[in-house]
Amino acid sequence: MELRRLGDSGLKVSEVGLGCNNFGMRIEQAAATEVVEAALDAGINFFDTADMYGGAQSEVMLGKALGARRSEAVVATKFGLAMGKRPDQRGASRRYIMEAVEGSLKRLGTDYIDLYQLHRPDPDTPIEETLSALDDLVHAGKVRYIGSSGFAGWQIADAEWTARAGGLSRFLTAQDHFNILERGIEKEVIPACERFNLGLLPYFPLASGLLSGKYHRGEAAGADTRLSNPRFAGNSLTDQNFDRVERLAAWAAERDHSLLELAFAWLLGHKLVPSVIAGATRPDQVKANVAAAGWRLTPEEVAEVAKLAG
Numbered sequence: 001m002e003l004r005r006l007g008d009s010g011l012k013v014s015e016v017g018l019g020c021n022n023f024g025m026r027i028e029q030a031a032a033t034e035v036v037e038a039a040l041d042a043g044i045n046f047f048d049t050a051d052m053y054g055g056a057q058s059e060v061m062l063g064k065a066l067g068a069r070r071s072e073a074v075v076a077t078k079f080g081l082a083m084g085k086r087p088d089q090r091g092a093s094r095r096y097i098m099e100a101v102e103g104s105l106k107r108l109g110t111d112y113i114d115l116y117q118l119h120r121p122d123p124d125t126p127i128e129e130t131l132s133a134l135d136d137l138v139h140a141g142k143v144r145y146i147g148s149s150g151f152a153g154w155q156i157a158d159a160e161w162t163a164r165a166g167g168l169s170r171f172l173t174a175q176d177h178f179n180i181l182e183r184g185i186e187k188e189v190i191p192a193c194e195r196f197n198l199g200l201l202p203y204f205p206l207a208s209g210l211l212s213g214k215y216h217r218g219e220a221a222g223a224d225t226r227l228s229n230p231r232f233a234g235n236s237l238t239d240q241n242f243d244r245v246e247r248l249a250a251w252a253a254e255r256d257h258s259l260l261e262l263a264f265a266w267l268l269g270h271k272l273v274p275s276v277i278a279g280a281t282r283p284d285q286v287k288a289n290v291a292a293a294g295w296r297l298t299p300e301e302v303a304e305v306a307k308l309a310g
Contacts, residue, residue, distance in 0.1 A: 001043025001290060004274040006074075006115070007172040007199035009145060013074050015268055016293045017046035018286065019203060019279040023061040024054020027281050036065035038283035040072055042290045046275045048175075048201070050078035050119060051104050063109035076115035076201075077104050078149060078175075080122060092122035094133040101137055117147040117175060121155055127162050135168040147173035147201070153188030160196045171198060175277070178202035180211060180266050180309045181244060193272050200272040210236055210245055211263035217242040244309050251308055257295055260288065262305065265295040269302035 003012040018039045023032045036047070047066075049058045059077060066073050079100040082090040090096065104113060116137065118130065137143040148159065148171045156174060163170035174193050176185050179202060193200050206212045215237065245259065252262040267276045278289045297305070 001293070003045075005199075006145070006274045008197040009172055011074065011114070011145065013046040013275045014044045015275055016044055016264070016289050017048055017076075017201070017275040017277045018044055019277040020047060020049040020058050020062050021053045022279050022281050023049070024057030029061050029064060031281065032061040033065040034283050035280050035286060036062065038286045039280075040066075040069055042286060044286070044290065045072060046074045046076065046277075048076045048203075048277045050081070051100060051107070052081045052083055052119075056083065056107065059104055059107035060109075063107060070110055074114045075108060075110065076117060076147070077108065077113055078117040078119040079104065080119035092118050092125045092130040094129055097130065097133040097137070101142055105142065112142055112144060114144045115147050115173065116143040116145070117149050117173070120150045121148075121152075127155075127159050128166065131159065131163050131166065131168045131170075138169045145169075145172045147171050147175060147198075149175035151189070153192035156189065156192040156196065156198065170196075173199040173201050173274075175201040175203060177204055178267070179205050179207050180248060180263060180305060181207045181241065183306070183309075190270075190272065198272070199274040200270065201275060201277055202267050202273060203277045205267055205276045205278050206260070206263050208236060210241060211248070211259055213249065213259045215245075217246075247308050248305065251305065258292070261292040261295045264289070264292040265297045266302060266305050268293060269297040269299070 001014045001016065004015055005011070006013050018036070047062060049062050051059060079097065080090065080092055088096060101116065105111065116134065122130065134143065134146045138146065146169055148156065151174060159171050174189060176189060178185055178200070190200065209215060248262060249259040252259050264276055267273050280286045280289065
């Protein structure tokens with residue numbers, strides 16, 4: 001497993017990361033531990049979760065699964081989305097950040113968080129207040145680096161210049177929904193990341209499984225798959241998407257590679273991407289994701305695949 005720098009920091013993370021959003025939702029502790037151990041053994045060191053995943057159980061399960069191997073891992077978690085019904089149990093105010101970080105540290109069973117990310121922009125809190133509170137956490141040693149998720153391009157720029165003007169810790173990463181089929185961030189977010197040297201952390205690299213090759217035109221989604229749930233399926237299982245997937249699969253097959261390998265190779269063909277966050281519910285899925293990361297595309301091939309996907 002190759003390592004890449006996280007943004008413009010000196011921290012290095014594995015090209016494939018483990019997304020832990022399934023923990024507490026689709027799998028319980030025993031299975032989560034097997035997945036985490038398989039990831040560590042395969043060379044994955046980057047683990048991404050959030051305080052609200054799995055009903056607040058994902059962090060607990062990840063912490064227990066890492067156990068004595070915590071020092072081998074770069075742990076990223078997120079805050080900001082609702083953790084309760086009260087209005088003060090969400091957001092990016094100083095008061096809430098100080099409460100949220102203590103909750104995450106306790107659930108993870110650790111003294112520090114490697115990458116602490118704001119899950120979504122908070123329109124009710126000035127970015128100066130958010131960055132100032134996060135800067136205090138960095139200086140206190142409770143957080144090593146900070147990042148954003150779901151920011152628009154102008155919000156990335158605003159946060160960058162606010163941090164520079166105030167001498168505050170700056171966002172190192174931007175986590176966004178990005179894959180061959182979902183490229184909405186190309187117009188503004190990616191240019192902002194390039195301008196300010198943020199590492200782009202794509203999630204849902206397999207488009208909820210569409211790019212894994214397990215869904216086929218005219219066939220119902222398997223009962224244990226993400227897209228068997230109408231809430232996740234949405235407009236995914238359409239003829240238009242299957243047309244795109246079939247073109248991509250044929251392009252990969254002509255080069256003796258699978259659609260899964262193409263999904264990872266295309267994302268890793270972007271220099272901004274330090275790690276591709278991929279979920280897994282079984283050790284064999286972890287191994288498949290790691291194996292898929294070995295293919296390297298040229299910049300010309302990255303552009304060709306994007307054009308092919310439409």
